[in-house]
Amino acid sequence: MQCLECDESLDCLDNRHLLRCCGLTLQEYALRHQLPLDVVVHGDLLGHPDPIAGYSPPLRHLSETARAVLRAVNWAGLLQRDDGFVLLPGEVKRLDLLFWDLQWLREYGFKFRQEYRYSESSHRVVARNLLKAPAIHLEPSLESRLSPVPPPDFVFCLAVIVAHIGELQAGYLFMQFSRRSDGQTLALELARRGIEVEELDAADHPQGILLRTATRPDTQRLMALIDSYLKEMPGALERFQQQTPEVTVSKELVFDSAHFITDHPAKCANLHGGRYLLHVKVRGRIDPVTGCVVDYGYLKRVANRQIVERFDHHNLNYAASELSWRSSTEMLCVYIWERLIGYLPGLVELELYETPQSWCTYRGPDLERFQASGSDSLLTHFTDKSLGRSPLRSLVTETPAMLREVVKA
């Protein structure tokens, strides 16, 4: 096989050659030359064994930074355990960030591995990028190594966490934790530093939590706190600052619901059902790491959790108290907007079809205005505590004699 970077003829093109020749890994080389991994990866490299004996034990004296990095990636929920190893996976677009991790984690005996295997489900050779260390080298227990006294610098840990799992949407920072307590601990530490975050439902992790900065100024304070650290991590700050193209993405969702319209003079007063079609549109800059404005999967999970699960095969009038009086497409759009804006601050438009011939389009307040004004009074009329407090209501309970007195007066 001939190396397309240096023209040298080789028995086996591998990382040992490529990293010396052009600095690329095999997967990056395949992407640069638009070659399938099936062609580039030599058969011997597939499922190549990785004996624990090839790993060095941790250094006797670990640096503060190494301890903080290990604690931060564990806090972020990134460390995996597999077949006697502790793994830190990385993305091919961000290998330099993984190498930044490696410069510290190698003190623990971590090594970089790009592993290739034939995936039967996708019918092709796939690669994954990992830092690996034998779990036994991190004993007596990883947890005791992760909770050293004194604890590592929180701000530095925060920077590592944000660099790895932070995602910006319309000026709000999101971080998802698969362990609820990890997210809550972070939220507490942030609050102590004057940065508020909201705890949202993490649809992908039943035991998890999704954190979002409460306001844009909270995002700015958070970023200012870790700015100098992010600059040191390859691509970390650029991810949040790069002026990438702005695009709008849409997701279509469907739910079957029944409803009726109270006090309506026509047929809609009767209970009837139909298939609702919802288009959720989110606008924002393309994230240079994910290549997306917002992951369609995230969009779908949020909309399913907040909307579809509530309404599908239900009567709209009883599924949400806000809609008990009127479950028109218009009211439904306002309600849906309020349920989604906290998860999708880039939300720009909803389109809701009650039938293919009848639909409603809504552009509601952005998150900042929604937080300031609260739920629209259209939705809260019947739950508002002031309802029923009008003095005129006493007229209804007065006896006729007393009513005459009122009329005379």
Ligand SMILES: [Zn+2]
């Ligand atoms: Zn070469």
